[in-house]
Structure formats: structure tokens, C-alpha cells
Amino acid sequence: MTRSLAALDDLLAAADADAYCIEAGSDDSNQLYLSGFDAPDPFFTAYTGEQLAILVSGLEYGRATKESNADAVARLSTYNYAERAAEDGQAAALAGVYADFLADLGVESALVPERFPVGVADGLRDRGLAVDVDGDDVVETVRATKTEAELDAVRRATAANEAAMAAAEDLIAAADVADDGTLVIEEDGETTSLTSERVKEEIEVTLLRHGCALDETIVACGADAADPHDRGSGPLRAGESVIIDIFPREKASKYHSDMTRTFAKGGASDAIGEWFALTEEALEAALDAVEPGATGAEVHAAVCDVYEDADHPTLRSDPDTETGFIHSTGHGVGLDVHERPGLNPRGEELEPGHVITVEPGLYDPEVGGVRIEDIVIVTEDGYENLTADSPVELVVQ
Template sequence: MTRTLDALDDRLAAADADAYCIEAGSDDSNQLYLSGFDAPDPFLTAYTGEELAVLVSGLEYGRARKESHADTVARLSTYDYADRADEEGRATALAGVYADFLADLGVESALVPERFPVGIADGLREAGIAVEVDRDDVVESVRATKTDEELEAVRRATDANEAAMAAAEDLIAAADVADDGTLVIEEDGEETPLTSERVKEEIEVTLLRHGCALDETIVACGADAADPHDRGSGPLEAGESVIVDIFPREKASKYHSDMTRTFAKGGASDTVAEWFELTEEALSAALEAVEPGATGAEVHAAACDVYEEAGHPTLRSDPDTETGFIHSTGHGVGLDVHERPGLNPRGEELEPGQVITVEPGLYDPEVGGVRIEDIVIVTEDGYENLTADYPVELVVE
């Protein structure tokens, strides 16, 4: 992926640091972004502004040379790590190897993220390398604004997401209502309950066929849907709201999408129907507020205004409420499914190229839950809704 690191260069200059260093595996999205290398075990990346260098194990050395963004790739054995570990212990040896590696790069001072291992930081300091913590998380800030290549990856993940959502919706729509009010489907000539787990299976299989995967997803019905992050379980019920929230990651690029729809099979209660209409209104109001220069706080306020005017509590009107609108309006999406910028009371200014979700909702265990989530790109003059063509409809038949 192409990257723009000007802001990182500026941060290094402001801190008067020789390098920005990350010690982590590629499950740390800042590491993956900066190094361009997908490896499960921790390794050291050092960016000086003039050079990007990585220090990896011998196992990963060949692949790092081929796949990473690094100008320089070194391996632990060059610095006699194994012998030093036998003599000094692994932790001490690793910090010493890192210090020698940085010294070879001419690095005497390093800026590191807050999640940098404290033991490694102490070891570097003992070896004479100054270590300062980057409390602004500049790499995540850089990641928030996507290049065209990154945006295309999000688009592909969104196409897969829509296919998975359609598969889930079709499965719910095809279900019949049993005498006890649960949904049932016919498979292999037998009538079986339609469960949250079965819908999730359909979602996951569809995503795999589209080059995406996910660790988990949300298919939550009834009272389960009243908890925004309840994954859902068990049989789905007719007449109850079913929140389907899918947040896949494209396997090739590692970029995410995120989308939510709420369905009801066999009709919906008057309250759920009213909530759905109100949430559509909140979604529209929040989307209208999205433009460069607007803040995430202003977008969040637009959604809160709709709910509060209709008499529903929000965390803005009642920070202790457990019902109503009980989460932020959205978040950034990229290598992480939740990243900057945030659409919340502290949300910063939006910039073109950022990818955000807009996802208002209402929740009460006595009723269930309703949430609608679109994913949009902030553009030069507003936004592009990547999920605009996917219908927003409550009742499926």
C-alpha cells in the first residue's frame, strides 16, 4: 500500500528524535502500516525519515526482504542474539540487540508509541538511547487519511460486506414462523430452527467467497439486540428486531468495512417500527453533517438532537442512561475496524480521505434494539456513501 508519512516526519522533527520505532507483530496496525510486513511475532521497525529499517528473526528475513516497505532488513543473528540470550537472558539480550541495530542506523534518540514494551524501552535507555513516548499516536493519525489505494481496499471489503448482508437477509426472509414464534428453515429435507449461529455461518461463508474473513459478527435478536456489542445466540424470533452488524477484513489488504442493518420477520411491534423510522432520521441528520472541516462531535450532536427531540435519552443528555442512544455515532475504519476519527463528543475535525461509519441506534431490553450503519468516505465537498445502494428496510418477507 502507498503511504504518506509527511506528518510522521514533522513529528520526528518536533520531538528532535532520530527515529520512530515500533516493536510489535503485525496485529498492531501501526506496525503493519509503517513496515508493510505481515508477521505474527514481534519485530523492530525504525523509521528515520531517510530510511525505513526492520530487524526480524531469521525465519522472517527472506520474506521481509521481499514484502516489507523496508530499505534495510537485518536479522537477529547478525547481532549474535542467540549467544547473548544464553549469556544474558532473552529480555536483556533483545534490548541490547535492538540498541546495536539502532546505533548502526545512527539513532541516538527514538520516539515510540505508548504501547511500546516498557522493558525494551528501559533496555534501550540503559544502552544510551533516549526514548520518548509519542502520546499523540502520530502513526494512527497518519493512517486516518487514506490514499486512493487504501480506499479501493475498503470499497472491495464493502462489496463483500453487502453480499454477506444480502445472504443474511435472504436467509431470514426465507424462514417460516413456527407455532412457538421462532423462525425455522428447511435444510436437507428437515425443518430446523433458524439461529443466530446459522446466520453467522452464512455470513462467514459468503465473505470467504469474496476474499474476506472476520473473527466474529453480530446477529442479535430481541433482548440481545439491546446490548450494542452482544454477538447474539440461539433461535431468532418472529416480530423481534434482529440486528446484523458485519465488519469483515479483506484478506489481501487487511482493510476493513463495517455495516449494520436491522430486520424483523413477520412484522414488527409499533415501538420497533417507530424506533426504526427515528433511527433513519438520525442517520440522515448525521450524514448531512459530514463534510471536511466539520468535527466528529458535530456529527454526533446531529444524531443526538434527533433522539432527544423525540424524548429519548442519549449519553449526552444522561451520561448514566442504560437505554436510548447509548454509544457514539461512529468511528474511523481502516486496518482497524475502530480507529480515528471518532464521531463522539470529543471527535476531531474531519478531513477528505477519511473513512467513517455513521451508526445511530436505540436500545432497551424491554423492546430490543435498532441500529442502522453506513460507511462513508469524507470527500472534498461532503461524503460518498459506500453502502447507499443497500436498502434500509425493517420488515423482511
């Protein structure tokens, strides 16, 4: 499986455009993917179908010539950027430089992503270029189908994620229960409260040792766990569900993983136990529906069927519900932790090489929350579950 920009070529041909252009830093995943260049400050990329060219500062020129995907690399100084900026201001200077750069490539019309800077687009139009918007985000569609090298990067990130999840579970398992029901641990000869923050620290340290990092993670207990995106804070308590959702990024490749497990120290309420068993059933139903040609909508419907049959509300059965199954079933994972394809009522067709999460869950502030999330690769005949060896067990003794 090799990277193909055929869909981008087709888009340019259909739109009768000369180039696809992006102006952004590498924190924009489409820029990173298309250019292959990791730089924090915005730079300009133009793909014509015939070649890929990038325009960078002098600071980045050397690295860009060695590391990027570009067939041609140009510097801002080639177009007298500093002099133009001193005379006309930065915005006008950049627009003029970009216009001249595109003229050298023979580009008179360009397609740009929806988030392309308005000021830059207007500046190019003022200089005679036709600039139209790609409303379908074709580069993200291209990114959704991973090459073998990309899949290996996700596998490595997932292995790190599994190690971090195991470290978090071990920390909970090692904890004792204080008289007030909170969890405590012995560290450096002292008894301290086991908090969401302490578990997050363990997760982050483990990920760093495996070449990954993350900006934040979820360790949410009790009522906090009833909000799917509550990061969690404060002491963890015995008998309550603790949702741990880890979504790291491998430092070298920039590719993500994503995984969730739910734990309860010492035991759980009957309601949480029932929810956990039902969510396992929903997970299996969703995985059974994953295959090339199926749609994300069909996978999502499989989860809704399980929950609705058990008389739990979903957003399908009640769009205004605030309890029950209150999110989509999953999403694509790659350079972004949330990308195409979606496993939701509008979810598109799944294809070999797609990487998706499958993450059913149930939530109610009066009870807590339960979520189980695996990450899988869609294959030619089904799927490969990258988290298949990570235990799905609620009770931690």
C-alpha cells in the first residue's frame, strides 16, 4: 500500500485548477501530510499534480530540502520578502511573494482548504489568481487510507498506549481503600491520596519512555465519568467507575493511537456491572459490523441496536437525551486523533487501510460512566484489532 494523491489529481482536474495550496504550519495535519515537512511556523505548499513545491523561510530551507516531500523548495528571500515587508507590511508582502512563487510554477488558479487564511486568499485574488475552496477536504480523505508505514506508526503508538494503560491499572490495583472510600497509595514512605492527576502522571511518564507524548488524557471517576470529555480531577474512589481514555501521539511519526478502559477498584455497583457487560456486547456487535464496504453509519447502528434493545436511550432514539449512549461510535485516527472516517449516522464507507476507534459507552451522573474503546485497522476481509491483547476487565482488586 503506497501513498496515492490520485484523488487530489482528480479534484484539480474536475475543478480545472492549476494547484492545490496550503498555508499553515505542520500543526495542520493536511500540511504535514502533503508537504512531509515538520515546521512550527506557517509555510506555503503548492501541489500541481506535476510537482510539489514549498516556500519556506531561510531558517527552514536546509531542513526542507532534506526532509520534505517537495520536488522544489524555494526561500522567501528569493522573492525579496524582507524588503517588501519593510515597504508594504507583512500581509501584503506575503501575498505578493506567494503570487510570484505560484507564477513561477505556472499557476493561475488554485484550490485551497476551507481553513485557508482569508487574508492570504484575498491577497492572491487581488493579484489576479483565481482561488476556490475545496469544501470536501480531499486531503483528509486521502489521509484516511494509511500506507503500511503509517499503519506501523499507529501500531507503535498503540503498543505504547497499552503499556500506559497497564501502568495506570497497576497503580489502581496497588492502592488501598481509606476509611472514607478514597484510594490511597504508599510512595516514598508516605501514604498519599491516589488522584486522577497522579494516574495521569504515570500514564505520561510511561508514554515518554515509549517515544510518545500527549497534551492531556482522561482519568475520570464517578460523576465525572458521566461526561465523556471530562478530563477528571481529584481523588479516585473505590466502587465507582473510573474511565481512562489515552490518546497519545508518537513523537517521531506524529501518528496517534486511542484507547479506553473502565475500571472499578474492589467491585462495582450492580448498575455499573450491567452497563459494562452491555457495553462489551455493544463493542462486539460493532466489531462484527466492521468490514470493507460497510459504512460507519452501519457500525454505529449496531451499537444503538444493542443499547436500545436494553431500553437505554441513544441519540438515535432521543436526540435530546443527556444520559445513555450520547456520542458517536468512533472516528478515524492518524495524524489527528479525530479524523475521517466517522462512525456516526453520517459515516461513510469503510475501506482497507482505514484506522478507526470503536468506543461504545453509557453515561448518567447518578450512576457514573462506562466506555470501552478499541482501535482497529480495516483490512481486505475484516479488521485487525490493535488492542485485542489489552484486557477488558472492570473490577481491579
